[in-house]
Amino acid sequence: QVQLVESGxxxxxxxxxxxxxxxxxxxxxxxxxxxWYRQAPGKQRELVATITRRTTTYGxxxxxxxxISRDTAENTVYLQMNSLKPEDTAVYYCNADLFGSxxxxxxxxxTVSS
Numbered sequence: 571q572v573q574l575v576e577s578g579x580x581x582x583x584x585x586x587x588x589x590x591x592x593x594x595x596x597x598x599x600x601x602x603x604x605x606w607y608r609q610a611p612g613k614q615r616e617l618v619a620t621i622t623r624r625t626t627t628y629g630x631x632x633x634x635x636x637x638i639s640r641d642t643a644e645n646t647v648y649l650q651m652n653s654l655k656p657e658d659t660a661v662y663y664c665n666a667d668l669f670g671s672x673x674x675x676x677x678x679x680x681t682v683s684s
Contacts, residue, residue, distance in 0.1 A: 572668055572671075573594070574675035575593050577592075581681045583654075584655060584683070587652045589651070590651070594645035594673075602623065606647070606649045607663045607665055608658075608660035609661050618638075623642060647664065655682060
């Protein structure tokens with residue numbers, strides 16, 4: 571059973587930066603696809619970014635401000651967020667796909683406010 575634990579969420583001012591981390595445990599294998607999704611209050615969960623060993627994919631309008639990266643050997647994924655806006659306020663969830671199963675973390679809250 572893969573477990574995902576996110577960290578790094580906090581209150582940040584508009585225009586600020588934040589880096590989220592997600593560590594996966596419980597897998598003896600390298601996880602092919604890891605990613606980040608977010609859910610703002612009253613809205614559906616949406617894609618932020620995903621990363622495989624070769625490719626990255628970003629949600630609409632996030633590329634350029636957000637950068638996903640990973641430590642493949644450690645099954646850890648990161649999300650660098652720059653130029654944060656109040657509309658980036660959301661719970662950010664880590665996601666992993668392994669052998670056809672999808673796993674989710676419990677989320678970390680990012681609040682962008684002055």
